[in-house]
Amino acid sequence: MTDRLKKILLGEQGLVVIFIVAFALVSLLVPNFLTDRNMLGLLQSVVTVGIVACTMMFCLAARDFDLSVGSIVAFAGMVAVMASNTTGSILLGLVAAIACGAVVGWVNGVVIAKFRINALITTLATMQIVRGMALISSDGRAVGINSPDFYQLALSKLLGIPTPIWVLAVLFAIFGFVLNSTVFGKNTLAIGGNPEASRLAGVNVDRTRIWIFTLQGVVCGIAGILLASRITSGQPNAAVGLELSVISACVLGGVSLAGGRATMSGVIVGVLIMGIAENAMNLLNIPAFYQYIVRGVILLLAVLLDNLRSSALGRR
Amino acid sequence: MSFLEFSNISKTYPGVRALSGVSFGVEKGAVHGLMGENGAGKSTLIKILSGDQHADAGEISIDGKVQAYASTRDAFDNGVIVIHQELQLVPELTVAENLSLGRFPASAGVIARRRMLDDVGDKLKSAGIDIDMRRKIKTLSIGERQMVEIAKAVMLDARVIALDEPTSSLSSRESEVLFKLIDRLRGEGKVIIYVSHRLDEVFRLCDSLTVLRDGKLAAHHTSLKDVTRDKVVAEMVGREISDIWGFRPRKAGDVRLKVDGLSGARLRAPASFEARAGEIVGFFGLIGAGRSELMRLVFGADPRSGGTIAVDGKAVAAASPHDAIRAGVVLCSEDRKHDGIIQGRSIEENINISSRRHHTRFGVLSRVSEIATAETFIKKLKVRTPSRRQDIINLSGGNQQKVILGRWLSEQGIRVLIVDEPTRGIDVGAKSEIYELLYQLAEDGMAIVVVSSELPEVMGICDRILVMCGGRISAEFARDQFAERAILAAALPDKKTPDAIAS
Numbered sequence: 040m041t042d043r044l045k046k047i048l049l050g051e052q053g054l055v056v057i058f059i060v061a062f063a064l065v066s067l068l069v070p071n072f073l074t075d076r077n078m079l080g081l082l083q084s085v086v087t088v089g090i091v092a093c094t095m096m097f098c099l100a101a102r103d104f105d106l107s108v109g110s111i112v113a114f115a116g117m118v119a120v121m122a123s124n125t126t127g128s129i130l131l132g133l134v135a136a137i138a139c140g141a142v143v144g145w146v147n148g149v150v151i152a153k154f155r156i157n158a159l160i161t162t163l164a165t166m167q168i169v170r171g172m173a174l175i176s177s178d179g180r181a182v183g184i185n186s187p188d189f190y191q192l193a194l195s196k197l198l199g200i201p202t203p204i205w206v207l208a209v210l211f212a213i214f215g216f217v218l219n220s221t222v223f224g225k226n227t228l229a230i231g232g233n234p235e236a237s238r239l240a241g242v243n244v245d246r247t248r249i250w251i252f253t254l255q256g257v258v259c260g261i262a263g264i265l266l267a268s269r270i271t272s273g274q275p276n277a278a279v280g281l282e283l284s285v286i287s288a289c290v291l292g293g294v295s296l297a298g299g300r301a302t303m304s305g306v307i308v309g310v311l312i313m314g315i316a317e318n319a320m321n322l323l324n325i326p327a328f329y330q331y332i333v334r335g336v337i338l339l340l341a342v343l344l345d346n347l348r349s350s351a352l353g354r355r
Numbered sequence: 356m357s358f359l360e361f362s363n364i365s366k367t368y369p370g371v372r373a374l375s376g377v378s379f380g381v382e383k384g385a386v387h388g389l390m391g392e393n394g395a396g397k398s399t400l401i402k403i404l405s406g407d408q409h410a411d412a413g414e415i416s417i418d419g420k421v422q423a424y425a426s427t428r429d430a431f432d433n434g435v436i437v438i439h440q441e442l443q444l445v446p447e448l449t450v451a452e453n454l455s456l457g458r459f460p461a462s463a464g465v466i467a468r469r470r471m472l473d474d475v476g477d478k479l480k481s482a483g484i485d486i487d488m489r490r491k492i493k494t495l496s497i498g499e500r501q502m503v504e505i506a507k508a509v510m511l512d513a514r515v516i517a518l519d520e521p522t523s524s525l526s527s528r529e530s531e532v533l534f535k536l537i538d539r540l541r542g543e544g545k546v547i548i549y550v551s552h553r554l555d556e557v558f559r560l561c562d563s564l565t566v567l568r569d570g571k572l573a574a575h576h577t578s579l580k581d582v583t584r585d586k587v588v589a590e591m592v593g594r595e596i597s598d599i600w601g602f603r604p605r606k607a608g609d610v611r612l613k614v615d616g617l618s619g620a621r622l623r624a625p626a627s628f629e630a631r632a633g634e635i636v637g638f639f640g641l642i643g644a645g646r647s648e649l650m651r652l653v654f655g656a657d658p659r660s661g662g663t664i665a666v667d668g669k670a671v672a673a674a675s676p677h678d679a680i681r682a683g684v685v686l687c688s689e690d691r692k693h694d695g696i697i698q699g700r701s702i703e704e705n706i707n708i709s710s711r712r713h714h715t716r717f718g719v720l721s722r723v724s725e726i727a728t729a730e731t732f733i734k735k736l737k738v739r740t741p742s743r744r745q746d747i748i749n750l751s752g753g754n755q756q757k758v759i760l761g762r763w764l765s766e767q768g769i770r771v772l773i774v775d776e777p778t779r780g781i782d783v784g785a786k787s788e789i790y791e792l793l794y795q796l797a798e799d800g801m802a803i804v805v806v807s808s809e810l811p812e813v814m815g816i817c818d819r820i821l822v823m824c825g826g827r828i829s830a831e832f833a834r835d836q837f838a839e840r841a842i843l844a845a846a847l848p849d850k851k852t853p854d855a856i857a858s
Contacts, residue, residue, distance in 0.1 A: 221718045222711060229708055232697035239656055239694050240762060241680040241709040299699040 053348060054293055054341075058308045062315065069319045077318065079201065083269075085314035086203045087112065087278065089307075090262040091285045092292075093214040094255040096306045098158075099289055100218075101230045101251055102298030106162040107147060108259050109281035110169035113274065115140045115263030117173050117182065120273035124185045132189075137260035143169055144256020148249035166282070173275040182273040193268035203265045210258070215303030227251060231298025287334070288313050291341040312337065356419060358383040359515055359546050363413035366399055368749070373399040374570045376413070381563065384544040386537060388557040391567035392591050392782030397550050400567070401517050404548070405437035406430035417514060434514035438504045438521065446493035450486055450503055451475040454510050475510070482509040483539055498529025505536060516540065517548035522556060534560060554584050566590040592784045599787045600815030603794050607818065608632035609667075611802035612684070612771045614653060617662035621648040623826025625662055630771065630802035635793060637817030638806040640846050645826040646806045647689050650773050654686035655679040666770055680709060683770035685763040687756070687777060689806070695759045696747045703729035703743040705758050710765040732761030737788060753785030760792065772796060775806040790816050810839060822846050 066073040091108050098105045115136040123132025143165060150161045184190065195202045218224035226247050229237040238244045267273050292309025294301040316337055320330050357380025366374040374396045381387040391397050402408040404415060406424030415422045417433070424430040427437075444453050451472055452459075460470040475488050484506050486499055495503070501521060508516045518537075522530045537560060540547060551557055557564060558579060566574040566587060574590040576582050611632045616625040626649050630636045638646045651657045653664060655675045664671045664684075671682040679685070688694035697705055707725045714724040729743040736757040740750060747758055756777065763769055774793070778786045793816065797803050807813045813820050814837050822830040822845040830845035832838075 220720050220722075222715055222720065223718060225704060225708070225711070225720065229697045229700060229704065232699045233693075236688075236694050236697050237708070239654070239676050239686065239688055240697075241677050243675070243677050295699075299697070 053344070054291075054305055054308050057344075058312055061312065065315055065319050069322050071322055072319060077322070079204070081314050081318045082204045082207070083201060084318065085310050086207050087262050087266050087281065088284050088288055088313065089207045089310040090210055090258055090265070091255075091281065092288050092306050092310050093210050093303075094251070094258045095285045095289050096214070096292075096294055096301045096303070097218070097224075097227050097251045098255055099231075099286070099294045099296060100298060100301035101227045101248060102234065103151065103158040103248065103251065104162060104286075105147065105252065105255055106159065106282045107143065107166040107169055108255065108285060109278040110166045110173065111140050111143050111256055111259035112263040112266060112278040112281055113276065114143070114169045114173040114176075115260040116267035116277055117176055117263075117273035117275060119264045120182050120184050120189070120267050121176065123189060124182070127186075129186060129189055133264055136264050137257055140256040140258070140260025140263065141253055142256065144253040144259070145249065147256070148252030151252065152245040152248040170275075177273065177275055179275060181275070184267070184271050184273075189268055190271055191268075193265055203269070206261065206265065210261075211303060211307055218301065218303055223247065223250065228299055228301065231295075231300070233299075284313065287338050290345075291338060293345055295345075309341075312341075356416075357381055358418055360416045361400070361413070362416070364400065364403060364410045364415070365412040366396075366403060366408065366410050372570055374403075374410070374567075377567065377570070377572050378413075379565050379572060379575045381546050381548070383546060384541055385562040386541050386547045386549055386560050388561035388564040389548055389550045389567070390552070390554075390557060390564065390587065390591060391573070392784060395567040395591070396570040397567055398519065399570075401437055401519055401548070401550060404430070404435060404515070404517055406435070407437075431511065434512060435517075436508040436511060436513040436515070437517040437519065438501070438508065439519050442497075442500050442504050444492045444500055444503060447491060449489055449491050450495075450506075451488040453492055453503060454478075454488075454507055478510050479506055482506060483536065484509075496529070498525045498532065501525065501529070501533060502536070505533075505540075509540070513545065515546045515548070517550065519550045520552065521549075522551070522553065530556075554587060557587075558584065568593055588783065591782075599783060599790070600812075601787060601790060601794070602816060603798075605633045605794070605797055605818070607634040608800065611667060612653075612804070613665045613668075615663045615665075617649070617652055617659060617664065619648065619652045619657055619659045621645065621657070621826070622652070624828075626828050627662075628821055628828065630804055632770075632800045632802055633797050634819065635797050635803045635805060635817045637813035637820040638804065638823060639810060639813045639820055639842060640808070640823035642808060644823040644846065646823050647775050648826075649823070650686055650775055650804070650806055653679070654684060654773065656686070680766065683768050684773070685766065685769055685771070686773040687759050687763065687775060689775035689779065691752065691755055691759065691779075696755050698748045699746060701744045702733065702738065702740060702747055702750070702758055705747045706732055706761045706765055709762055710767070713767055728765050729761075732758075732765055736761050736764075736792065751782075751785075752779075753781040753789075756781060756785070756789065760789070764796075769801060771802045771804065773804040773806070776808065777805060778807075778809075778812065810842060814839070814842070824848060 071077055091112065095105060095108065118139045119132045119136035122135040123129045126132065147162055147165055150156050151158045193201065193203055197205055226237065226242045229242060230244055230247060234244060266277055270277070288309040289306055290296065291312055292305035292307070294306060313334070316333060317330060320333060359381040362378045364374050364377045377396070377400065389397050389400070399408065403410045406427045406429050422433060424433065445456065454475050455471050460467045460474065472488060479486065479488065484502050486502055492500060492503065521533060525533065537547060549557065549561055561579060564576045564579055564582070564587070565572065568591060609632055610629050612630040614629065615627050617627070618625040622645050640646050648657070652659045655678055666682050666684060671684065672678050697708065703725060706729050710728065711720060711725060714721040726743070733740065733743055738754050738757045738761070740754065747755060750758065763772060777789055781789070793803055793805070805813060805817060818834050820832045820837065820842060821828055822842055824846050825848050832842060
């Protein structure tokens with residue numbers, strides 16, 4: 040009995056099993072949890088983390104790291120609002136925001152891949168630079184959205200489900216496909232497994248890494264736009280600490296910080312576990328201060344589980 | 356019943372049966388050899404002895420008592436010590452501190468230095484080990500560190516000491532010191548398990564010998580008196596290997612690879628050579644002679660500062676491995692672990708990493724052809740694995756090498772195959788399979804360049820040998836001119852050109 044339980048928990052799908060059990064338990068024990076409204080609210084709350092986790096997964100899988108995502112999300116939100124306010128065109132605002140995200144990501148990628156600066160240091164620097172740019176561009180104040188159509192991005196619904204959730208689902212699908220079924224995805228995992236061997240096997244390592252960071256920037260741009268739309272303004276102080284939530288979710292989802300190991304299903308589960316924990320604690324009126332402790336404990340447990348799983352698979 | 360008795364030891368790892376029903380005994384005061392090809396189960400057996408791994412079935416007994424260790428620490432306390440290839444010493448601490456680690460003589464937490472030095476000094480003296488106790492480990496040579504490891508075993512009054520390939524990184528002088536020490540320990544009635552690939556050493560040192568093959572006991576000799584080396588090799592491989600080279604003459608065709616005046620940061624002089632279709636060209640030299648460096652330049656792995664490379668008469672830019680592969684030049688690196696395998700990924704992915712670009716559409720993979728490619732080359736190259744999904748790290752060295760070869764053979768239009776130390780760390784059986792493969796590829800019209808530090812190997816399989824010395828090509832020999840002494844002489848640094856030695 041215990042052997043079988045061990046096998047299930049430590050197997051490939053162990054995290055999914057744990058997630059299902061946790062979900063069932065929370066549904067039974069927490070009142071009002073399993074309602075349409077709460078489910079949509081839960082999904083809405085993980086949109087930003089979930090979207091950014093898609094590309095953070097690639098970053099970590101390639102043995103890299105990106106701390107600048109929170110700043111890019113805030114900056115892209117500011118750009119989207121300010122550009123659409125001044126030009127009067129929402130589309131132009133969105134394009135500008137995504138372009139800005141892409142440029143920051145590309146700069147990260149070039150510095151890391153071509154100039155061989157450690158990713159942690161590089162993105163620690165851009166994190167501060169970009170946050171500074173967001174603050175300067177609005178003189179530190181929030182900028183309200185002029186056109187009500189902009190709100191509609193976050194408020195509109197399709198088949199009763201808010202647009203941001205659709206965006207999240209589509210990105211999950213796209214990046215899941217990219218990771219498993221494209222040369223880019225496989226190269227990412229190979230680089231994380233052994234960068235030098237990948238280079239000698241003909242993989243264009245530098246280009247792949249630059250692409251990973253550029254995509255990360257694009258995706259942060261999208262997340263920034265949706266966030267700005269939801270909070271009806273560009274906030275230079277938005278998404279502070281986002282990078283840590285995103286990396287936590289990825290690690291929860293079994294992405295190895297040593298590189299070479301990642302699955303989209305794992306990351307989705309990681310994102311949802313974080314969301315459920317927060318949601319359930321809110322429903323139970325647990326004060327925010329305690330929530331930090333619970334989140335930290337969940338992360339530690341997940342990493343311990345991952346460690347057990349690795350040694351069960353006989354890998355070091 | 357022997358002093359140390361293994362009975363019916365079995366162990367299974369995911370997908371691999373590492374040991375099945377291995378039983379044998381070793382007497383007190385004996386040096387017992389443990390031999391076998393890579394993957395035969397030697398390391399697993401040693402790990403079980405040391406408490407690092409647990410047997411699925413069977414038991415180990417010492418002096419009639421069954422031993423059950425929860426950990427290596429447990430084995431330690433019971434007088435069983437394993438000395439691994441990678442030594443377990445703290446580089447920043449002194450010899451005496453390392454030898455007292457975990458048992459510092461102290462009062463109120465303050466180390467009694469005097470007492471520590473006296474204790475350690477006595478033990479070292481009685482074991483006949485001559486090392487300055489005050490030196491830090493990081494200042495010692497590998498051989499000296501090995502001595503410290505053994506001293507550790509002596510300090511703990513070990514009853515059983517297992518040495519795993521102890522001479523693999525020792526000079527012959529250091530080995531001699533080690534052998535003397537082992538003789539001494541034998542005299543004191545210890546049991547010594549000596550794991551080695553080297554027949555010479557085993558025949559010199561050991562009183563008895565066990566040979567493992569595919570996780571099973573292949574032979575157990577209580578005395579080595581009437582045992583020949585050929586017999587032991589046959590027991591390890593499971594068949595007689597008459598001529599491991601199996602050389603077959605071939606006709607050389609047109610020039611495939613032409614390297615002219617190639618220079619780079621780590622070469623002493625511009626290098627020029629060519630290789631013809633169907634030809635196997637050997638590059639021999641001492642370690643550091645610049646052979647690997649030259650090949651990395653040809654493959655575009657390092658930036659070149661001058662010279663040209665042409666394949667079938669067409670110039671190749673080779674600014675990166677990416678370009679070289681597209682021009683039909685591939686390299687199997689010497690350091691498989693660092694430069695070859697992608698750890699954590701499957702055999703299938705390791706094979707397909709480069710050639711998959713031929714089967715993609717808009718960057719999307721074709722699962723069908725990836726699986727087909729993997730299966731084809733696993734079969735063709737006889738990779739021993741339960742599944743193409745197996746993580747490559749779980750394969751033995753020879754099988755990893757085959758996967759890397761599969762990576763390149765699955766590429767289309769490969770014209771030049773460069774293999775750097777293709778059989779390093781690979782056992783005899785897999786070696787002849789790899790040679791056979793090289794002959795076949797040459798017969799199919801590839802130009803093959805073999806870099807090797809083993810003179811018998813280059814002489815055995817190559818049509819032509821180029822010798823490198825001190826960063827430049829120093830001599831060339833056609834097959835009918837092969838002579839061991841002349842080739843070796845060309846590889847040794849010439850005293851008249853001291854700058855060659857400086858590199």
